[in-house]
Amino acid sequence: MKRPSLLGAAWLVLKKDWQIEWRTRARLTAIIFFSLATLLLFSFAMGPDIVTLRAHAPGYLWLGLLFASVLSLGESFRVEAENQALTGLVLTPVEPRAIFIGKVLGNASLLFVLSLVLLPVAVALYDVDLGRDPLSLVLVLFLGCVGISAPGTVYSAISANARARDVMLPLLLFPVLVPLLLAAVSATKFTLQPDPQEQLGSWLKLLTAFDLIYLSVGFLLFPKVAEED
């Protein structure tokens, strides 16, 4: 049998993850309802003042995504821990880096779908205006989801086998994601609200830089981490 290339193998891993997800749709359903509840809780906690809610909507949206991502990322390697599936995956004659790329794309696509589902909810709850710059908004959401998934995939591979893994993942992941959160919230704000000083561009650059840095660091580190699983 012909051995698949790096990207070919990554595609196979991605397809496998999508297939597992599509058969039950359990993970997507769970994180959608979880983040719906989170967004609803934010609006309860902040009270009914629509002006405040609208101003802080980007922050709520990204916190909702961030909390949901912890559940989703944790699950991503938990399924592999069953029957030592990850060991089997690592033993196949493909680069472990292909597993990393496939897993990052799988996690990012799931989060991206979630973020698209949350947009109409944000309109309903926080009365935001999506029509101002929809293309940039989708780009910000996409870059942000990749940014959460790149370090998140490495940490999830680590914490899937550690004790107290549910605490471990956010403890490791959240500090690293601080710049991503700042950049994504600011960029989202400037796609939903007026941007008189044209700051959107520099935040988009920061998001892109974050994604590229963590994709390459993860690409280098993942084989070492996967070896120990």
Place this chain on the structure above:
Amino acid sequence: MTPILPLVVLALVVAAMLGHVAVPAVRPWAWKAVGALGAVMLVSLWYFGLYWAPPEQFMSDVGRILYVHVPHVWMALLAFTLNVGCAVAYLMKKSWVTDALAESAAEVGVYFGAVGVMMGSIWARPTWGVWWDWDPRLISTTVMLLAYVGYLALRSFTEDPERRATWSAAAAILSYVSLPIVWFSVRWWNSLHQVQSNPSTVDKPMVAVLRWGAVTMLCFLFVFIVKRYEIARSRQTAAMELPPLEAPRAEVA
């Protein structure tokens, strides 16, 4: 005291450190000598910092916390840099020595960083009127500290020693990489911290005392890491049967 004197002492301390690493025969006493020097320097730092140095132009006596606050943060960064260096070295060539050194550097770094951030907060209250603020250096140091607390938690929650070493090395590199990005993002967000000073903008006696403080803390950093490293090594050898290290797996082309 002139600004040169601390640099002379620094050369002595660095020589002792290099001697400790390179010559096993001096190991039993080199750390004691550095520790004693540090204690003497600490006592003189009280005199230099509290009486000898002139009060700061705008902050008067409040500014004197600078002589301990800044060295603490410097030492934390130094310790974290040592930690990430060990992490990279471990991933390139597995060794229990770099793993133990990484662990001790991280723990000592968290101590220095936590004390440094607390002192910064004490300084901020009378100067800015708040305990906490959106400042790049403050936030990036705190985020770094949180990341390393996570690192230590990961170490204590992983039983298998080889897994622990590899995973924590990966976690250390991921956290260290985030430091410059945190710094930039918070600087773009907002900034209030005074512009970083350099020796040409600061009065000569103040430079001298700051350097004196830094060398003092360097002595303690060295002693702490040496002792913590010994603990880490004896834990490794005593508490567990060390498995043989496997050779790095051949990459599949």
